[in-house]
Amino acid sequence: MILLTKLFLAHIIGDFFLQPKHWVKEKEKKKLKSPKLYFHVAIHFALLFLILWDLALWPIVLVIGGLHLIVDALKLIVQKKKTKRLWFFIDQVLHVLVIITAYYVYTNTTLDYNSIFTEQNLILITCLVFLTRPVSIIMKTIFTKWNISKLTENNESLKDAGEYIGILERLLVFIFIITNHWEAVGFLITAKSVFRFGDLKESKHRKLTEYILIGTLISFGIAITVGLIFNALT
Numbered sequence: 660m661i662l663l664t665k666l667f668l669a670h671i672i673g674d675f676f677l678q679p680k681h682w683v684k685e686k687e688k689k690k691l692k693s694p695k696l697y698f699h700v701a702i703h704f705a706l707l708f709l710i711l712w713d714l715a716l717w718p719i720v721l722v723i724g725g726l727h728l729i730v731d732a733l734k735l736i737v738q739k740k741k742t743k744r745l746w747f748f749i750d751q752v753l754h755v756l757v758i759i760t761a762y763y764v765y766t767n768t769t770l771d772y773n774s775i776f777t778e779q780n781l782i783l784i785t786c787l788v789f790l791t792r793p794v795s796i797i798m799k800t801i802f803t804k805w806n807i808s809k810l811t812e813n814n815e816s817l818k819d820a821g822e823y824i825g826i827l828e829r830l831l832v833f834i835f836i837i838t839n840h841w842e843a844v845g846f847l848i849t850a851k852s853v854f855r856f857g858d859l860k861e862s863k864h865r866k867l868t869e870y871i872l873i874g875t876l877i878s879f880g881i882a883i884t885v886g887l888i889f890n891a892l893t
Contacts, residue, residue, distance in 0.1 A: 662711070663762045666723065669706040670754055677702050687743075690735045700728045719765045726757045779893045786885050790829040794881055795822050798874060805870065825874070829882040836886025844883070851875060 682695040690696075707720040730753045738746035763770060828847060835843040 662716075662766065663759070665710045666707070666719075666758045666762060667755075669703065669710045670758060673699070673703040673706050674751075674754070677706075686731075686735055687738075691732055696728075696731060696735070700724060700731070703727050716765075719761050722761050722765075723757060726761075727754060730754060730757070782889060782892055786833065786889050787830065790833055790882060790885060791826050794829060794878070795825060797881075798825070798877055801877065802870070802874070825878050829878055832879055832882035833886045833889075836883055837889055844879070848875075848879065 678699055682699060685695045686693045686699070704720060704724040707724060708714075708717075711720065730750060734746050734750045762768070828851065831847060832844055835841065835847070
């Protein structure tokens, strides 16, 4: 497992610490004609050899380094200005899959799927998935009772920011519950209260304050309930 950790460490350093922003901009502009693309891949090769410190591992270095070049080149060719964010994540996922696959093939390690898809893990995955988009839809359905768009029409906000905040807070609450850290749930509620309710003191904001409070209580309540159910089933 230490080999896999070293491979990931080399990738993290190479992609996020030793790749200046102007390199990225030049690569996006010149694509495959950019020397920075090949400098970047050369740095990955060097990091792999340096961190692994074993010339006998040259096959895995050659495979990961070579495929890193192919993945990066594919990203530069296919991505557009509107799809840069999407391709950033696709690029990273592909790099991770290459590293994991190369590790398992080189070490002849067999992946025990039965140890991954256990009953407890399946319940955990189900709970986590439920707390994301499904709960958001449930909460939107509940709030159709009121004209929320009218309440928030003069309040500037990032697009879908509220939904993302809700998903993150539910996932955090769930993790705190299943790890038996109830005090962290209290801290999270307090922190959110300070940031979300601090500027809603005027009487004209009363309805908006009530909306946020109801949404917070429902969101936390569902996350706590799901966490308790998980603990009971496992």
